[in-house]
Amino acid sequence: MFRSMDRGRLMAMVEMLGTTFATRGMKRHVEELRVYWLGLARGLVPAGRRVDVGWSESLVVEWFRVLRLPPHQWDYPVRPPSSPCPRCPAPDGHAVEVKTGLTFPEGRKAVCTVCGYAWLELEADVRAASVDVRRRAR
Numbered sequence: 001m002f003r004s005m006d007r008g009r010l011m012a013m014v015e016m017l018g019t020t021f022a023t024r025g026m027k028r029h030v031e032e033l034r035v036y037w038l039g040l041a042r043g044l045v046p047a048g049r050r051v052d053v054g055w056s057e058s059l060v061v062e063w064f065r066v067l068r069l070p071p072h073q074w075d076y077p078v079r080p081p082s083s084p085c086p087r088c089p090a091p092d093g094h095a096v097e098v099k100t101g102l103t104f105p106e107g108r109k110a111v112c113t114v115c116g117y118a119w120l121e122l123e124a125d126v127r128a129a130s131v132d133v134r135r136r137a138r
């Protein structure tokens with residue numbers, strides 16, 4: 001399913017993600033990612049394999065999607081907070097359960113517990129400003 005990418009490309013994505021985490025004050029993520037980066041840099045992480053620090057290539061891509069970094073900025077749709085699943089019908093007004101996949105400073109990734117459909121929910125003020133996020137980032 002998940003195709004392993006070139007190490008140089010993965011490291012560039014890790015660096016980009018680390019900078020983005022730092023900009024958003026996500027210190028624990030920055031620290032973990034730094035260990036993962038060192039593992040990659042010294043060849044301690046076999047291609048496509050996971051390190052104990054809890055980071056993997058697929059998680060790097062997942063965070064690119066969640067934080068809407070190119071080229072993954074359109075992978076998940078953005079919907080208002082507490083949205084019901086758009087795919088599952090809501091019998092008697094009770095929407096099917098939605099769980100939180102990942103949280104980040106300005107919102108969360110929501111996942112439908114029935115069909116697995118995923119989307120992002122952002123705070124209202126962030127939604128309005130999100131178009132400019134990349135330009136404001138250093």
Ligand SMILES: [Zn+2]
Binds near residue numbers: 088096116
């Ligand atoms: Zn659903």
